Amino acid sequence: MSKVNFALIGYGGMGHWHIEKVSTLPDIHISGIYDIDPGRQEEARQKGYRAYASLEELLDDRKVQLVTLAVPNDLHMPIAIACMRAGKNVISEKPVADSADELQQMIDASQETGRLFTVHQNRRWDEDFLIMKKLYDENILGKVHCIESRVHGSRGVPGDWRNKKRHGGGMILDWGVHMLDQMLQLVPMDVVSVSCTVSHVTNDEVDDGFRAILTFENGLDALVEVGTSNFINLPRWYMLGQNGSAVIENWNLDGKIVMVSDWEKRDAVPVVTAAGLTKTMAPRTDETIKTYPLPRVESDVRDFYRNVLATMEGKENQLVTHPQMMRVMRLMEALMRSAESNETVHTRI
Amino acid sequence: MSKVNFALIGYGGMGHWHIEKVSTLPDIHISGIYDIDPGRQEEARQKGYRAYASLEELLDDRKVQLVTLAVPNDLHMPIAIACMRAGKNVISEKPVADSADELQQMIDASQETGRLFTVHQNRRWDEDFLIMKKLYDENILGKVHCIESRVHGSRGVPGDWRNKKRHGGGMILDWGVHMLDQMLQLVPMDVVSVSCTVSHVTNDEVDDGFRAILTFENGLDALVEVGTSNFINLPRWYMLGQNGSAVIENWNLDGKIVMVSDWEKRDAVPVVTAAGLTKTMAPRTDETIKTYPLPRVESDVRDFYRNVLATMEGKENQLVTHPQMMRVMRLMEALMRSAESNETVHTRI
Structure with a gap:
């Protein structure tokens, strides 16, 4: 398969974590990074990534298929919906929303647009949790x-x-x-x-x-x-x-x-x-x-991304589902x- | 002061514990032990104690000033009230009663008879508790x-x-x-x-x-x-x-x-x-x-008994008070x- 073009929004602590993880996945190409802060845009550029000057510029980049949001929690909803309407699949950092109402709007946008929408429940891959589950x-x-x-x-x-x-x-x-x-x-x-x-x-x-x-x-x-x-x-x-x-x-x-x-x-x-x-x-x-x-x-927490890619290809079911997200909310x-x-x-x- | 004449009712696990503790207190004389079980009466006799043949025999022993009850919880109320009415001061094992109503009847009996009535809250002397309190x-x-x-x-x-x-x-x-x-x-x-x-x-x-x-x-x-x-x-x-x-x-x-x-x-x-x-x-x-x-x-958990003796003499205030007992209940x-x-x-x- 061809590589999935990926963009990151929000290049703070968790943003760096996502870039580090996806960099090691052969099926992902990092198209670029957007952060509201010019200092972080500059940092992205210095590390060799395209730094989008605005959210619109990223949304207009037709190549981008998958976006991860690592922005403050209150920004997840508007940006996730904008991304899905622009044809992107979306991974949101957690908590995905402040309320069940907001989350429902995001799920509705996913269903309307047919775009994948999931939340980064990375701690399902914590070994301590997996031992207890076993x-x-x-x-x-x-x-x-x-x-x-x-x-x-x-x-x-x-x-x-x-x-x-x-x-x-x-x-x-x-x-x-x-x-x-x-x-x-x-x-x-x-x-x-x-x-x-x-x-x-x-x-x-x-x-x-x-x-x-x-x-x-x-x-x-x-x-x-x-x-x-x-x-x-x-x-x-x-x-x-x-x-x-x-x-x-x-x-x-x-x-x-x-x-x-x-x-x-x-x-x-x-x-x-x-x-x-x-x-x-x-x-x-x-x-x-x-x-x-x-x-x-x-x-291997990268199995979260592997599942997102396989879901986009129709080969696997999404692991962190909308009903699960709504239940936690x-x-x-x-x-x-x-x-x-x-x-x-x-x-x- | 002359020794306080003490009797125990209930010679099971905690009964033995009480005898062991009061044996070391110079101000207490053990008048005798009553247990419903003939085997335990025999054991008391073999250890050199008077074994009362019945509760009535103990209640009729005018010398006995202080009684500790180490019997199953549902027997605390009737026996404690009988003891107080017979002029004895009473220490009950815990829980003193099954309900606030029962406890109130015991407190009423104490007030009517003027006899001391308290509960063996020995774990106030636990060192772990005292460290946290400090x-x-x-x-x-x-x-x-x-x-x-x-x-x-x-x-x-x-x-x-x-x-x-x-x-x-x-x-x-x-x-x-x-x-x-x-x-x-x-x-x-x-x-x-x-x-x-x-x-x-x-x-x-x-x-x-x-x-x-x-x-x-x-x-x-x-x-x-x-x-x-x-x-x-x-x-x-x-x-x-x-x-x-x-x-x-x-x-x-x-x-x-x-x-x-x-x-x-x-x-x-x-x-x-x-x-x-x-x-x-x-x-x-x-x-x-x-x-x-x-x-x-x-x-020293024996300070519980020392306080009971001093309270009987009017020299100290009772440490485990009726309002405290009622609050826990x-x-x-x-x-x-x-x-x-x-x-x-x-x-x-």
Whole structure:
């Protein structure tokens, strides 16, 4: 096949990341880059790329077939729709929109124009997520009743557009969009209720952290949490099944699985813990449990782009679909509604 | 002063614990033990204690001034009231009652008879709790916005009265009563809302775990969680303040404090984490944080009994007061109401 002509809009942190990734894909030709900032246009030129002087110039470039948007969140909708109307296929950075209404307009534009429209849910290729998905899919721990997914940092919300409400800032939209997408990919069931609280430790305008509890229809309880004032991190992933537990401590994939090997030897001898005695919380002896390393998984985030190219050719189905995008959006809206009202939101998502 | 004559009712696990503790207190004389089980009566006799043949025999023993109840939870109320009416001061094991109504009847009996009535909240003397209280009281971490208290085991609910609803079983009543009391002692504010889910992994009749989120009136968010199917434990305590975080991993008091030493050096260089780039979650460099050991605290759980004796003499105020007992009871009821309705309970406790 001939190469797909690709253009990037927004040459900031993630823009550089996209250029770096697509540069390594033999089926993509980088036609050029547009950024509103003249300094970044100059940087693109110095690196040997065509720098479009305006969005219109890029839209008028008939050769460009695929555009990635790595601009502040509030600009995704107008630019994505303009690109699709100009005949381009579109990958948007996340969160794709600030509301389900906006997202619907983008999906409508995709259907009207017949152009591909997807969102860069790159964290579906995170190895930590894929390990948890493997444990779940292969029923390694027995019936899973609880999954906890946390991302903790200690730098507050970065002092750029990310702390502005009008630019779609805040952690529900920023990290939540990935972690909720992962959770929905992990657990193939409807969410039936959502309870969420947000934090404003370093920032009043947008949430600088949140803790959401999703109840799935079989009762599985999922916690999704982001913190930006956490100087000590809790584990990235924690999963509880009927016969064992798994933990992934960090991005380095440190972690383990502990499985019960003898359920019968359950009746515990009470032990002293601090100023009290406990039978319930007596630690297990080694003879009734067994510890295993986490399974290994292979992952290449460029498979996201490979799938986009194959979808354009009609050879594969789009991996990050419109219904999935809408589901994550509706879930984020439910989180915000729950946090604002301090009520559990009963819904089916 | 002359020794206080003490009797124990219920010579099971906690009964033995009480005898062991009071045996070491010079101001207490053990008058005898009553247990419904003839085998335990025999055991008491063999250990040199008088074994009462019936509750009535104990109540009729005019010498007995102080009685500790270590019987299943549903028996606390009738026996405590009978003891007080017979002129005894009463320490009840926890949870003191199954409902606020029952507790009120016990408090009324105390006021009518003028007898001391308190509950064995021994875990106020847990060193892990006292360390967290010291950090909070001395404002070590700056303004605290989140406290998490977890107790994890993997043995399910023990197969005795603890898994029977009619005996006051379940983890909200069993461990919740301690952990909620600790949280209310730690944070000197009203709780304004409660959200709770319970688990039934190994037991349908009573909760075998719960996760409660308490919101205090200044917005401080407290998580209290018990799990009995957790083969890997999350930390016992986790506290987040504006300038640092603290963790206590386990009953051995492993843990640390991490404080920010330079807030200005916040602006992060984006880092690659799994299949993505992040600026928000870039780990801190060592130059902007400092790690400290946890402070040490001294604790002797027998101070609970010492306070009871001093209260009986009019020399001290009762440490575990009726309003505190009622507050924990109301909080447990709010947790159960929230879990049952799957709604946030708005209340002031």
